[in-house]
Amino acid sequence: MTSQVRGVQLARLLGQWHALPGRRRSPDYAALAGAVRGLLADGRLPLGVRLPAERELAEALRISRTTVTAAYRQLRETGHLASRRGAGSWTMLPGNHRVASSGLWTPLDDLDMIDLGCAALSAPPQLVPAARAAAEDLPRYLCGAGYHPTGIVELREAVADSYTARGLPTSPDQIMVTSGTQHALDLVLRLALAPGGSVLVESPTYPNALAALAARRARITTHGLAADGAGWDGDLLLGSLRQSRPKLAYLIPEFHNPTGHLMPADLRERVVAAAHAAGTDLVVDESFVDLPLDGTPLPPPVATFDRHSRVISIGGMSKPYWGGLRIGWVRASAPQVQRLAAARVGVDMASPVLDQLVAVHLLADAPAIVSARRAQLTAQRDALLGALAQRLPDWRVTVPRGGVTLWAELDGPISSALARAAEEVGVRLAPGPRFGLDGTLERFLRLPFTLPASDLVEAVDRIAGVRYDLDRAARPQWREPVVIA
Structure with a gap:
């Protein structure tokens, strides 16, 4: 069954759709x-989503149906809409698009784009030596079938040791290797959440987590985070x-x-206790745990306070x-890992052995690699903060104590x-609403500092230019003509 977006829903997603540079020179239908x-x-x-009927969208946006008709016609001409008389119009993309590094659709001719939509670093120099060493280790595994649903023991031991070093004693039997963190989340949701189950998430949160929850048809409720350094309101x-x-x-x-917020230790303990009392399982995403900046001390892992396998x-x-x-x-817990492995067999069997061996060698060199990453990120963060303070001083930014994003x-x-x-001047951004539900968070923008400092400064210069254009391109105020009798 084809899904459909209603007029009021699309209007909410569109937000201030008329606020575009050159607005006075472009008609309403082109802006829409x-x-x-x-x-x-x-x-x-x-x-593949069916858009609302022209009359319905016109009423939701409080504009003329003629404007919506012209906008739909332009979308059909550009290959973004397919229509069939009497059946409706469905979203699509033209053939000259591809999937970008952020997983989003983008034109094929934007290879020189400064991409601030993807918060990830390029590979460290240690990756190539690690790959060579892994290739030398591979013959030890070639006599077997190569399927290890929980991961090869060497990697599970290395990951378990990293948890133990953080103050959380962990055995290899408590570790399952997956094909990335997103894959880990997907498997956990398959095991722990029935379709239509209720889930609490922070707002804002990671967009791909929202996508994974949507795939399970989860009923999502949110807990709002403060925009300043306060982060979580514990009582709320x-x-x-x-x-x-x-x-x-x-x-x-x-x-x-x-x-970029860091949850304090006392709140971690209280959250675990509250989750146990409520019968709630906690899925804790530790993707950025290795990246504290400015010598920020890390609280104990959330699982440290877990006594009931929650x-x-x-x-x-x-x-x-490297992504x-x-x-x-x-x-x-070991029984949960075994249940995850049983569920995984119906998905992808196991992660590639060679990739796991590369990971083993990288983790063995973790102190040097992570230390260099922290220094790199600190310098790039400071360059981004400086450029924002100079070019966009009215924006409010709390300095993150770690991670990769402002x-x-x-x-x-x-x-x-x-x-x-910004897309028109060669900068790709991830707007605030991508990190929430139903088109909210229009006052916010995520800015990763994973690119070289020169790219970040150049990106801010371009963003500042189009920001001022938005002010100059305010929607004109029309007045009724004077009647001369």
Whole structure:
């Protein structure tokens, strides 16, 4: 059955769709068509969705039906809409698009784009030597079938040792190796959440986690994070757990994506206790745990306070090492790991042995690699902060204590419009609404500092230019003509 978006839903997603550079020179229908293309490009409007009827959308946006008709016609001409008389119009993408590094659709001719939509580092120099060493180790595994649903023992031991070093005693039997952190989350959801189950998430949160929950048709409730350094409101978070009693809660306590907040130790303990009382399983995403900056001390892992197997921790090598190395893991009780492995057999059997061997060698060199990453990220973060302070001083940014992203509060609800405008000058942005539900968070923008400092400064210069264009391109105020009798 084809899904459909209603007029009021699309209007909410479109937000300030008319706030575009050069607005006075472009008609309403062109601005509306551009806004719909922007929603398709950043993934908030899925492919194959039936759009509302022209009259319905016109009423929701309080514009003429003629404008909507012209916008739909332009979308059909550009290959973003397919229509059939009497049946409706469905979203699609033209053939000259591809999937970008962020997983979103993008034109084929934008290879020189400064991509701030993807919060990931390039590979460290140690990767090639690790790959060579892994190839030398591979013959030891060639006599077997190569299927290891929980992962090769060497890697599970290395990951278990890293948890033990953080103060959480862990055995290899409590570790399951996956094909990345997102794969780990998907497997956990398959095991712990029935379709339509209730889930509590932070707002904002990681967009791909929301996508995974949507695939399970989860009923999502949110706990809002403060835009400043306060982060979680402990009483509100615990109250949400007690009142909604969700089946599962997904949290990012270490350098939260996208805000960069770090959950304090006392709140971690209280959250685990509240989850146990509510019958809620906690899925704790530790993707950024290896990236504290400025010497920030890390609180104990959330699972340290778990006495009832309520906490399932997921992590991986994408952020501190390289996203192209698809290695993640789950830390849980040994029986839970075995149930996950049984569920995995129906999905992908096992992770590649060679990739796991590469991960073993990288983890053996972790102190040097991670130390260099932290220094690199600190310098790039400071360069981004300096450029923002100079070019966009009205934006409010809390300095993150770790991770790879800034969460900027803008000087108006313009995030989506700014992202569309920045695309025109060669900068890809992830607007705030991508990190929430139903088109909210238009006053916010995630800015990763994973690119070289020169690229970050250049990107801010371009963003500042189009930001000022948005002000100059305010929607004109029309007046009725004077009647001369």
